[in-house]
Amino acid sequence: MEYNPTLPIYLQTANAIKRDIVTGKLPPGAKLPSVRDLAVEYTINPNTVSRVYKELESEGVCFTRRGMGTFVTEDSAKIDMLKKEMAGTLIRDFLEGMEQLGYSRHEAITFLENEK
Structure with a gap:
């Protein structure tokens, strides 16, 4: 993963995991990689991964079972809400960028509708 220097790495990693959840790559109830495995996969510090998992847990996107690991939430309504939030962010960013272009x-919106 290539990191954006303007955004904390833990947030970028958390967003990548959320994207995997809403796209179904990580289905509800799926076990997330261990802290060490994810640190190797994303080439980040294990402490950063712990912060990522803590962030995801505080948002209700995942949960930890002591001694078993961290898992994706099984709450499909939570996942749907997360997907809508992420879509809203993309739309706002698009509209803001278009407004900056004049x-x-x-x-x-018309430009978007005409794009193939």
Whole structure:
């Protein structure tokens, strides 16, 4: 993974895991990699992974079973809500970028509708 220097690595990693959850790559109830395995996979410090898992747990995206590991939430409503939140962020970023280019919101939407 290539990291953006303007955003903390733990947030970028958490967002990548959330993306895997909403796209189904990590289905509800799936066991997440161990802290060490994820640290190797993302080439980050294990302490950063612990922070990622703590963040995801505080958001209700995953849960930890002592001695067993960390798992994706089984709450499909939570996953649907997360997907909508992520989509909303993408849309807001798109509209903001288009406005910076001088397009009105209506023009940006029309541009999007005409794009193939």
